[in-house]
Amino acid sequence: MEERKSVMNLVSVAVAYRVRAGFMKQKTVWALKDVSFNVYEGETLGIIGRNGAGKSTLLQVLSGIITPDKGTISTVKKNFNPMLLSLQTGFVGALTGRENIILSGLFYGIEPQRMQKMLDKVVEFSGLGPFIDQAVNTYSTGMRARLGFAVAIHSDPDAILIDEVLGVGDIDFKEKSTVAMKEKISSDKTVIIVTHNPKTLMELCDRVVLIENGKSTMEGTAEEVLACYDTRKTTPDCSQSA
Amino acid sequence: MVSPFQIIKYRSVAELRAEIRRGYLGVLWWIIEPVLYMSVFFVLFAAGLRKGGIDAVPFFLTGLVPWKWFATSVGKSGNILTSNANILKQVKLPIYIFPSVTIFINTFKFLIVFSILLLFLAFSTDLSCAFWWTLPMILLVQLLIISALVFWVAAVVPIIPDLQYVVPNMLMLLFFLSGIFFDISAMNEPVRTLLMLNPMATLVAAYRAVLVNGTSPNFLQLAILFVVAVGLLFTASIFLSRYSHNYPKIIR
Numbered sequence: 453m454e455e456r457k458s459v460m461n462l463v464s465v466a467v468a469y470r471v472r473a474g475f476m477k478q479k480t481v482w483a484l485k486d487v488s489f490n491v492y493e494g495e496t497l498g499i500i501g502r503n504g505a506g507k508s509t510l511l512q513v514l515s516g517i518i519t520p521d522k523g524t525i526s527t528v529k530k531n532f533n534p535m536l537l538s539l540q541t542g543f544v545g546a547l548t549g550r551e552n553i554i555l556s557g558l559f560y561g562i563e564p565q566r567m568q569k570m571l572d573k574v575v576e577f578s579g580l581g582p583f584i585d586q587a588v589n590t591y592s593t594g595m596r597a598r599l600g601f602a603v604a605i606h607s608d609p610d611a612i613l614i615d616e617v618l619g620v621g622d623i624d625f626k627e628k629s630t631v632a633m634k635e636k637i638s639s640d641k642t643v644i645i646v647t648h649n650p651k652t653l654m655e656l657c658d659r660v661v662l663i664e665n666g667k668s669t670m671e672g673t674a675e676e677v678l679a680c681y682d683t684r685k686t687t688p689d690c691s692q693s694a
Numbered sequence: 695m696v697s698p699f700q701i702i703k704y705r706s707v708a709e710l711r712a713e714i715r716r717g718y719l720g721v722l723w724w725i726i727e728p729v730l731y732m733s734v735f736f737v738l739f740a741a742g743l744r745k746g747g748i749d750a751v752p753f754f755l756t757g758l759v760p761w762k763w764f765a766t767s768v769g770k771s772g773n774i775l776t777s778n779a780n781i782l783k784q785v786k787l788p789i790y791i792f793p794s795v796t797i798f799i800n801t802f803k804f805l806i807v808f809s810i811l812l813l814f815l816a817f818s819t820d821l822s823c824a825f826w827w828t829l830p831m832i833l834l835v836q837l838l839i840i841s842a843l844v845f846w847v848a849a850v851v852p853i854i855p856d857l858q859y860v861v862p863n864m865l866m867l868l869f870f871l872s873g874i875f876f877d878i879s880a881m882n883e884p885v886r887t888l889l890m891l892n893p894m895a896t897l898v899a900a901y902r903a904v905l906v907n908g909t910s911p912n913f914l915q916l917a918i919l920f921v922v923a924v925g926l927l928f929t930a931s932i933f934l935s936r937y938s939h940n941y942p943k944i945i946r
Contacts, residue, residue: 535785559701561696
């Protein structure tokens with residue numbers, strides 16, 4: 453890695469959940485046990501791990517929604533807010549697609565006045581045509597995903613967190629959304645992609661962090677880490693290279 | 695950046711709008727529903743099932759209408775964070791946004807009903823309006839009490855989910871103890887003082903003083919309530935912000 457400014461720094465981050473374990477009993481489950489890595493300005497960082505490795509929890513830590521129970525996460529400037537681009541954040545079913553664009557935009561930090569100005573662009577991107585003026589609860593799952601994606605892709609946070617899916621909807625929209633997402637990724641924005649799919653990362657990421665069992669076990673170029681991830685399957689024998 | 699108040703405003707309007715679109719009668723339900731609710735009790739009196747007959751209706755409604763504002767707000771508040779789980783698990787937001795939306799919506803709907811009540815009183819009884827200027831004060835104290843309780847219930851129920859079974863029963867108890875059916879000032883000591891510890895009893899008495907009897911409300915009681923409410927609201931806000939990073943973890 454060349455000399456780059458680190459914008460985010462995780463040191464031994466651990467996160468515990470308390471779950472009920474029978475009558476009046478609780479037990480603690482550590483979803484993340486020991487995760488450390490840096491995020492550099494402008495890079496596209498991939499985080500890979502199998503189901504249950506702690507990826508979703510890590511996303512919440514990175515976006516500042518939850519704070520670690522142990523370890524620290526520090527950002528280069530105050531209120532540096534990586535934002536999770538997710539689908540269908542807080543839609544109100546009885547309202548129209550258009551109204552929901554404004555509402556959903558609020559959560560991405562887009563003022564209503566500004567959203568009003570880009571409304572036509574978002575509507576066009578969604579490709580929902582006349583459905584945009586119908587209630588969202590009449591939409592199909594794919595249509596909701598289109599609407600959610602159209603809003604998310606027009607937001608402009610400090611850094612972007614992406615969970616799994618790049619393309620959503622049917623073939624046409626999938627292509628369009630993948631292209632739009634890749635455009636975002638290849639811009640000089642800081643992007644963090646969390647997935648269990650090595651193909652996506654190989655294509656897009658400068659650097660990859662491997663998460664296993666709540667621990668960051670390896671960090672390196674996409675080729676290095678993914679080669680290990682592929683061959684490893686369930687036998688963790690190259691963890692010393694972390 | 696979007697301010698939290700902007701979010702509260704837009705979410706509240708959105709949910710009110712959604713409510714209108716859900717039924718065929720839309721906005722009319724904000725009037726019909728409370729009128730239906732009040733009619734149930736009206737019938738009870740008219741049929742002579744309760745003492746006082748029709749004459750007791752103004753007395754009764756001035757207690758019931760503010761009570762309903764209180765009960766619908768607090769009654770739903772244990773659910774607030776859970777029903778917004780998908781938002782607060784994905785976006786970093788001040789948690790107080792969600793209970794604030796509930797308070798805003800219920801207050802808006804209450805003000806409609808309260809206006810109807812004032813009209814009803816103005817036409818049905820020859821009351822004096824001498825102390826109506828104190829109404830904003832009483833309304834403000836009640837708003838603060840409601841906010842404090844909504845914040846506390848919304849904050850605590852997700853942590854101890856078992857309390858969701860307690861809240862409705864506590865509300866029912868308070869309902870019977872708030873002097874909606876009877877006049878607390880006619881009770882003997884020490885029962886009277888004990889009952890007046892219930893904030894809604896104080897408020898109901900204040901509304902009645904102003905709207906039914908045309909007399910001054912008890913300012914000292916209102917002042918005490920104001921201080922208590924502000925204190926509770928303040929501590930609830932601190933609790934919510936201290937605990938805010940835990941809610942996305944405990945809410946399923």
